Amino acid sequence: xxxxxxxxxxxxxxxxxxxxxxxxxxxxxxxxxxxxxxxxxxxxxxxxxxxxxxxxxxxxxxxxxxxxxxxxxxxxxxxxxxxxxxxxxxxxxxxxxxxxxxxxxxxxxxxxxxxxxxxxxxxxxxxxxxxxxxxxxxxxxxxxxxxxxxx
Amino acid sequence: xxxxxxxxxxxxxxxxxxxxxxxxxxxxxxxxxxxxxxxxxxxxxxxxxxxxxxxxxxxxxxxxxxxxxxxxxxxxxxxxxxxxxxxxxxxxxxxxxxxxxxxxxxxxxxxxxxxxxxxxxxxxxxxxxxxxxxxxxxxxxxxxxxxxxxxxxxxxxxx
Numbered sequence: 001x002x003x004x005x006x007x008x009x010x011x012x013x014x015x016x017x018x019x020x021x022x023x024x025x026x027x028x029x030x031x032x033x034x035x036x037x038x039x040x041x042x043x044x045x046x047x048x049x050x051x052x053x054x055x056x057x058x059x060x061x062x063x064x065x066x067x068x069x070x071x072x073x074x075x076x077x078x079x080x081x082x083x084x085x086x087x088x089x090x091x092x093x094x095x096x097x098x099x100x101x102x103x104x105x106x107x108x109x110x111x112x113x114x115x116x117x118x119x120x121x122x123x124x125x126x127x128x129x130x131x132x133x134x135x136x137x138x139x140x141x142x143x144x145x146x147x148x149x150x151x
Numbered sequence: 152x153x154x155x156x157x158x159x160x161x162x163x164x165x166x167x168x169x170x171x172x173x174x175x176x177x178x179x180x181x182x183x184x185x186x187x188x189x190x191x192x193x194x195x196x197x198x199x200x201x202x203x204x205x206x207x208x209x210x211x212x213x214x215x216x217x218x219x220x221x222x223x224x225x226x227x228x229x230x231x232x233x234x235x236x237x238x239x240x241x242x243x244x245x246x247x248x249x250x251x252x253x254x255x256x257x258x259x260x261x262x263x264x265x266x267x268x269x270x271x272x273x274x275x276x277x278x279x280x281x282x283x284x285x286x287x288x289x290x291x292x293x294x295x296x297x298x299x300x301x302x303x304x305x306x307x308x309x310x
Contacts, residue, residue: 009210016209018196020176020189038173045173051211052304055167055196061204062156062164062307068253086301089309097224099292101259104224108176108305132256137301140235140250141242142206 001049004030008040013054059108065115066108068136070101073128078103081126088118101132159185163195164201167205168306211304222268222296223275225282226261227291234263237286241265246278259290 007030017025023041024034032040043048056119059066073081078096085091085105094105109115113132156164162185171177178196187195199205202221229237235250241263242250249266267283269275272295279293 003160009212010165011229012210013212014209018178018200018208020178021174022177023173025310034175038175045170049213051171051213052169053210054169055164055199055205056207056211056304057164057168057307058203058206059305059307063304068251070259082300087169089303089306091304093302095296096298096300097294097296099294102276104294104296105301111310116203125284130257131257132259134253134256134259136251136253138238138252140252141247143248 005030005040005044008037009044009050012041016053018090064108064110065112065135066106067115067133068104068106069119070104070132071128071130072101073126075102077126077128081122081128083124084126088122090114090118091092156308159187160195163187163192164307165309167196168304170207187260208278220270221272221275222266223272223277223279224294224296225265225267226264226292226294227263227286227288228260229263229288231262233288237288238263239284242287244282246275260290 008026016022019146021024021034022038024096027034027037030037040055041050045053081113082103085103086094088107090107090109091105092108094103096102097104107115107118109118112135119131123131139147163181166184172180174180176189176194179227182189182192185192196205196208200208225239227241238250241247242265244265246267246269247265248268249264251264253259253264255262260261267275267278270291275295276293279291283289283291
């Protein structure tokens with residue numbers, strides 16, 4: 001990873017040019033060819049430093065509902081219950097945390113009704129609950145550029 | 152707030168939530184898959200970035216490699232009449248990436264959440280303590296993640 005790679009990552013993270021020839025536009029800024037930009041981006045992508053190049057959508061603006069969920073899961077049930085939760089593509093983040101409510105996950109679905117349905121299914125399938133359903137009432141800040149979190 | 156997307160726009164969302172092609176004209180390739188012109192795709196993506204439908208367009212980097220080793224979910228028990236002021240104050244802190252008001256629930260008395268990022272857990276604790284003094288709220292809890300069970304991007308319009 002040289003200085004040009006680092007500048008390249010910075011450029012395509014924050015100000016990706018949405019234009020017909022984006023790699024050529026980036027190349028112009030860095031003083032390298034379109035072909036070299038594509039080659040470097042491919043190599044950085046393959047190295048795993050970049051997870052994805054694309055769009056991160058605001059779920060609400062696509063008409064989706066989202067919530068943060070917390071649940072207490074006893075240690076002996078943890079593995080199976082986490083598998084039951086993660087089986088839903090609607091669950092995007094799931095962490096073990098140091099609290100009585102030891103499992104915290106985010107859930108995104110086409111409607112509030114579907115969210116309730118999924119939570120009911122998880123509770124009955126995994127034999128856990130009640131799951132706390134904590135949808136945002138108000139957003140004070142969401143900073144997506146630094147630190148970079150793909151959500 | 153809710154935008155009703157037509158079939159082609161939903162297909163465009165499906166394409167953009169994957170990797171864009173590493174070809175000279177990626178938006179032309181996407182346009183061919185979606186049944187739009189290259190110009191329509193470029194215009195739609197620009198409009199979505201402008202109106203906030205797309206929060207961010209570009210490379211998503213693995214953030215644990217960039218020096219933010221620790222993160223703490225701080226949860227605060229804030230009297231309803233102070234939520235506005237305290238939420239804004241927490242959101243103002245540079246170390247806080249996300250800040251939300253959420254409902255209280257049975258056995259969970261905290262109603263304001265702020266995600267704190269720092270190099271170490273100790274530093275997260277010091278930041279939270281300083282914020283607590285600043286906003287004058289001493290009922291808060293810091294939850295560190297001990298394991299990541301899942302972290303993926305949401306895939307829309309696939310059900």
